[in-house]
Amino acid sequence: MNTHFVKFSVIILFFALLCSPMSARVEASETEPEALTPLTDFGELRAEDMEANYYGLVVDWTRRLSLNNNLQVEVLYLDPRLVLASEVLAGTVAEDTFDDYVAEQAAAYAASTPFVIKLSHDTNIDRLNLGDWKVTLANDQGEEQVLTDYQGSEPQLRTSYSRGNFYQVDYDVSFPTSGYQFLDSSTKWMKLSFDNGRNVYEITWDFQPQVSAQQSNVFETVMKILITSVTVLLALGLIVTRPKVSVLNEWSRADR
Amino acid sequence: MRKVSSVLLVLVLISFMSAVGFAADRPLIAFSQVAMNHPWRIAMTNDIVYWAEKLGVDLIWNEGEADAAIQLTKVRDLLLQEPDALIMSPFQATALDPVKEMCDEAGIPLVTIDRSIDSEPGTGMYISFIGKDNTRIARELGEFVANYLYELNGEYKGNIVEIQEAVGSSATIERYNGFREAIAEYPDINIIATQSGHGYRVEGTKVMENYLERFPAGTIDIVYTHSDEMGLGALQAIKAAGRTELIGRLVTMDGQRAAIETVVNGEHLGVADYAPHFGEAAIKTILAYLAGDEVEPVQMLDFNLYHMTTPEGENFTRNYYNRMLAEDLFY
Numbered sequence: 001m002n003t004h005f006v007k008f009s010v011i012i013l014f015f016a017l018l019c020s021p022m023s024a025r026v027e028a029s030e031t032e033p034e035a036l037t038p039l040t041d042f043g044e045l046r047a048e049d050m051e052a053n054y055y056g057l058v059v060d061w062t063r064r065l066s067l068n069n070n071l072q073v074e075v076l077y078l079d080p081r082l083v084l085a086s087e088v089l090a091g092t093v094a095e096d097t098f099d100d101y102v103a104e105q106a107a108a109y110a111a112s113t114p115f116v117i118k119l120s121h122d123t124n125i126d127r128l129n130l131g132d133w134k135v136t137l138a139n140d141q142g143e144e145q146v147l148t149d150y151q152g153s154e155p156q157l158r159t160s161y162s163r164g165n166f167y168q169v170d171y172d173v174s175f176p177t178s179g180y181q182f183l184d185s186s187t188k189w190m191k192l193s194f195d196n197g198r199n200v201y202e203i204t205w206d207f208q209p210q211v212s213a214q215q216s217n218v219f220e221t222v223m224k225i226l227i228t229s230v231t232v233l234l235a236l237g238l239i240v241t242r243p244k245v246s247v248l249n250e251w252s253r254a255d256r
Numbered sequence: 257m258r259k260v261s262s263v264l265l266v267l268v269l270i271s272f273m274s275a276v277g278f279a280a281d282r283p284l285i286a287f288s289q290v291a292m293n294h295p296w297r298i299a300m301t302n303d304i305v306y307w308a309e310k311l312g313v314d315l316i317w318n319e320g321e322a323d324a325a326i327q328l329t330k331v332r333d334l335l336l337q338e339p340d341a342l343i344m345s346p347f348q349a350t351a352l353d354p355v356k357e358m359c360d361e362a363g364i365p366l367v368t369i370d371r372s373i374d375s376e377p378g379t380g381m382y383i384s385f386i387g388k389d390n391t392r393i394a395r396e397l398g399e400f401v402a403n404y405l406y407e408l409n410g411e412y413k414g415n416i417v418e419i420q421e422a423v424g425s426s427a428t429i430e431r432y433n434g435f436r437e438a439i440a441e442y443p444d445i446n447i448i449a450t451q452s453g454h455g456y457r458v459e460g461t462k463v464m465e466n467y468l469e470r471f472p473a474g475t476i477d478i479v480y481t482h483s484d485e486m487g488l489g490a491l492q493a494i495k496a497a498g499r500t501e502l503i504g505r506l507v508t509m510d511g512q513r514a515a516i517e518t519v520v521n522g523e524h525l526g527v528a529d530y531a532p533h534f535g536e537a538a539i540k541t542i543l544a545y546l547a548g549d550e551v552e553p554v555q556m557l558d559f560n561l562y563h564m565t566t567p568e569g570e571n572f573t574r575n576y577y578n579r580m581l582a583e584d585l586f587y
Binding site for chain 2: 052054055058062161163165
């Protein structure tokens with residue numbers, strides 16, 4: 001009986017020690033989200049696999065928001081990788097001139113930050129005028145640029161799964177900077193605000209979700225270590241406080 | 257007073273004439289839909305509404321509530337409004353065949369989409385059938401399944417259960433036959449059960465539950481459903497029954513976003529595209545016919561096969577799925 005007691009405790013101990021680090025490792029890899037990171041070092045631009053990545057990048061960098069009176073806005077930040085992917089799709093990037101292309105892109109992003117803003121409404125094309133809004137680009141470092149330069153398409157009929165048919169105007173916009181990139185490797189977020197004089201609507205791109213994910217992993221790991229330690233202590237407690245053989249014999253005699 | 261009345265009368269006449277003239281500029285097209293109780297059908301109608309607007313035609317439409325007799329009555333209602341042409345997606349080939357005669361009598365051009373009727377396209381006022389080649393798509397899907405089973409088992413061997421579309425429709429017959437044509441070359445690949453799920457998700461779940469009771473783990477290699485909705489229903493049944501060996505073994509047809517997503521997630525093996533985008537081809541065919549141009553009596557639209565079993569297939573499928581997300585497409 002006493003031997004069984006010890007064996008049972010050792011098995012609990014063994015499994016507790018075996019399972020805890022494994023589960024912690026699995027959890028960490030499964031819950032770690034991909035961070036949205038803008039490309040700020042143009043030396044990292046690569047043309048390989050860009051064709052297949054185009055729509056994935058569009059999904060990553062698109063944000064949607066409802067403005068007032070059924071007006072919808074969809075904003076696409078033109079990350080340099082996305083621009084390159086569209087050029088690769090269009091077949092306008094050649095391998096032998098790729099270095100020149102990268103240099104041009106670096107210069108372009110130092111001069112301005114590009115977006116596509118799509119205003120859409122189910123029926124009323126008169127509401128699709130970007131000039132009705134004061135559009136401001138800001139980042140966590142306190143920099144702000146107000147939009148002055150944009151080109152809009154003619155209103156076009158579009159269709160989509162969730163909205164049915166609607167009209168949309170696409171605006172190619174760029175926020176001028178002063179010879180340096182608006183986004184750099186330390187930028188934590190950027191946002192676009194749309195102000196019509198009555199309401200202000202904001203769209204944010206957050207570049208630091210990994211930090212919070214790491215913090216949450218730390219919490220999970222601490223909890224797992226704590227639970228494992230308690231289990232180990234309980235198992236040890238069971239072994240230490242086990243009844244002696246003589247006492248067990250006495251109990252069994254008394255039972256009889 | 258009489259002068260004023262005359263001027264008013266003339267003005268009314270002018271505005272009436274201009275209204276008639278204006279209306280005559282835009283052709284009136286009628287569309288008869290099978291039913292509006294299925295995402296594929298809703299997307300088809302939305303597509304036709306979109307292209308009607310885009311190509312500058314007026315559109316009237318109704319639905320047959322998934323009943324041939326009701327659809328026939330509803331088609332009659334549409335023809336009474338004297339449209340310039342009729343687009344019909346018939347519920348059943350034989351039951352809706354009288355529509356051809358009705359159009360002949362009324363002198364209204366008829367275009368069928370997705371499913372055909374018994375009459376020959378290109379005869380009388382039945383000017384064109386626009387579809388996707390169900391037989392060819394099902395054949396390619398069958399070939400894809402045979403090759404997958406070869407990769408899996410080292411030989412062309414395996415058991416397949418099938419869930420069919422609505423009984424009697426031309427699409428069901430073609431999807432049934434095409435798949436069998438492909439696997440007929442491989443005697444050890446067998447379809448061990450086939451039953452109709454009528455095209456609906458809930459029915460797909462019920463039929464799959466029945467299959468899972470009849471066939472224990474290890475006896476089914478592939479689940480072939482004629483539509484995504486039934487495939488998604490079958491997947492629910494598989495998950496609920498804990499039959500994990502069948503995850504990633506479903507092949508379906510249609511190509512809706514939810515099904516493509518299951519391919520990307522590894523829950524479906526493959527999806528053959530049969531997107532309901534017939535609006536552009538149908539309305540352009542009618543406009544060409546009304547303009548006096550010749551039109552093809554049978555038009556088959558292209559299709560794709562989405563899967564993750566090769567690097568090329570994976571790239572293509574992921575890219576298409578991302579496009580669906582980016583452009584908010586259902587099909």
